[in-house]
Amino acid sequence: MMHTDDIKLIDKELKKFPDNQKQSAVISALRIVQTRYGWLSHENISDVAHYLGMPEIAVMEVATFYNMFNLESKGKYQITVCTNISCMLRNSDEIAQHLEKKLGIGFGEVSKDKKFSLKEGECMGACGGAPLCLINNHSMHEHLTTEKIDKLLASLK
Numbered sequence: 001m002m003h004t005d006d007i008k009l010i011d012k013e014l015k016k017f018p019d020n021q022k023q024s025a026v027i028s029a030l031r032i033v034q035t036r037y038g039w040l041s042h043e044n045i046s047d048v049a050h051y052l053g054m055p056e057i058a059v060m061e062v063a064t065f066y067n068m069f070n071l072e073s074k075g076k077y078q079i080t081v082c083t084n085i086s087c088m089l090r091n092s093d094e095i096a097q098h099l100e101k102k103l104g105i106g107f108g109e110v111s112k113d114k115k116f117s118l119k120e121g122e123c124m125g126a127c128g129g130a131p132l133c134l135i136n137n138h139s140m141h142e143h144l145t146t147e148k149i150d151k152l153l154a155s156l157k
Contacts, residue, residue, distance in 0.1 A: 001047065002033065002044075002047045002048075002051060003036055004056075005036075006032050008050070008129075010025060010028065010029045010051065011027065011034045013025040013028040013032075014062070016059050016128060019042060021024075021063055022052045022053055022054075022061070023052055023053070023054050025052060026048065026052055026054065026059060026062050027062060027066070027134065029048045029051065029052060029154060030045075030048055030062065030063055030069055031068070031137075033047070034068075034069060034070065034137075035136075035138075038070070038073065038074055038076070038078075039070040039071065039073050039074055040069055040070060040071055040074060045059050045060055045063055045144035046059075048096060056103055065114070067080075067121055067122050068137045073118040074110060074119075075110045075114055075115050075116040075117035076116070076117060077116050077117075077135055077136060078116075078117045078118075078119055078132055078133075078135070078136050078137070079116060079117070079118055079119065079135055080119040080120070080121040080124075080132070080133060080134040080136075080137070081095055081096050081099065081118070081119070081120060081121060081126050081132075081133045082121045082122070082123065082125050082130070082131065082132050083096065083120050083122075084121075084122055084123040085088050085122070086130045087127070087130040087131040087132060089130070090130040090131045091131055092130065092131035092132075092144075094146070095131050095133070095144045095145075096120075097116075098140055098149055099118055099149060100118065100145045102149070102150070103118060103153075103155060104114075104145055105118050106118065108120075113122055115156075115157075116156075121134065124140065126140060126142060126152045127155065128157070129142025129143055130142070130143075131143075131144045135152075135156070
């Protein structure tokens with residue numbers, strides 16, 4: 001069952017669409033639920049489907065299509081490093097290797113203390129700030145260097 005605060009936030013999103021187009025709020029609803037739990041369980045997806053009057057498979061299609069949704073538990077801080085062409089040309093591979101070394105994990109893994117997970121991301125639409133990363137899909141950090149990564153990790157501990 002969805003948290004009442006999440007329902008209020010989803011209802012606010014629903015006001016942006018015609019009453020007969022509730023499914024238009026599916027991305028927002030999934031984002032809201034994922035923000036609370038850090039990932040989307042089958043139960044979360046089912047709850048969103050019921051609330052929006054959609055088939056579960058349609059909600060699952062959205063959840064699996066977009067890079068920002070997690071279908072399994074992640075670390076408290078999920079660090080998504082853009083590895084697309086603009087960031088790659090600005091040394092995102094160096095940033096990724098530095099993170100892997102500092103955290104002791106690779107892409108798709110969770111640190112032993114469950115504090116960090118590392119994810120490879122596609123273009124985040126901020127190529128002018130390359131290389132960059134997102135923390136928990138909410139906080140973007142641009143023009144990364146290994147020094148900036150060290151400061152960022154220290155601030156999250």
